[in-house]
Amino acid sequence: xxxxxxxxxxxxxxxxxxxxxxxxxxxxxxxxxxxxxxxxxxxxxxxxxxxxxxxxxxxxxxxxxxxxxxxxxxxxxxxxxxxxxxxxxxxxxxxxxxxxxxxxxxxxxxxxxxxxxxxxxxxxxxxxxxxxxxxxxxxx
Numbered sequence: 001x002x003x004x005x006x007x008x009x010x011x012x013x014x015x016x017x018x019x020x021x022x023x024x025x026x027x028x029x030x031x032x033x034x035x036x037x038x039x040x041x042x043x044x045x046x047x048x049x050x051x052x053x054x055x056x057x058x059x060x061x062x063x064x065x066x067x068x069x070x071x072x073x074x075x076x077x078x079x080x081x082x083x084x085x086x087x088x089x090x091x092x093x094x095x096x097x098x099x100x101x102x103x104x105x106x107x108x109x110x111x112x113x114x115x116x117x118x119x120x121x122x123x124x125x126x127x128x129x130x131x132x133x134x135x136x137x138x139x140x
Contacts, residue, residue: 003107009068011107014075015100016059021075022093023052028079029086038083041137045090048130055123062116087138094131101127 026049033042060070078089101124108117 013071017075019056091134
């Protein structure tokens with residue numbers, strides 16, 4: 001199916017909803033995760049939260065530049081009282097983001113929106129780093 005600018009903007013807004021939710025979820029998880037073995041990942045979760053908000057700003061700017069209106073809606077968040085489950089929830093979110101951004105990069109390429117593609121590639125690189133951090137934390 002051919003990508004249209006309307007479809008791309010809709011998907012970018014859905015990505016934006018996920019970025020907002022990731023920032024909220026990471027912040028909550030960083031505050032509530034407990035156990036000495038999670039001290040280093042706790043600090044990393046706060047960094048992830050800040051990076052997810054930066055992604056939201058980048059997406060908002062791109063949506064506006066492309067003629068859309070950035071959403072203020074937030075996708076679902078997941079919480080738990082179990083520290084490992086929190087990290088698995090965060091990992092699932094990163095896997096979703098990686099899948100979505102790979103799709104979005106292809107759509108940007110199809111529409112010859114090379115600046116957008118570059119922004120999405122930069123976000124994808126950080127999402128992949130987040131995934132590695134979480135996989136390493138869960139494996140310990």
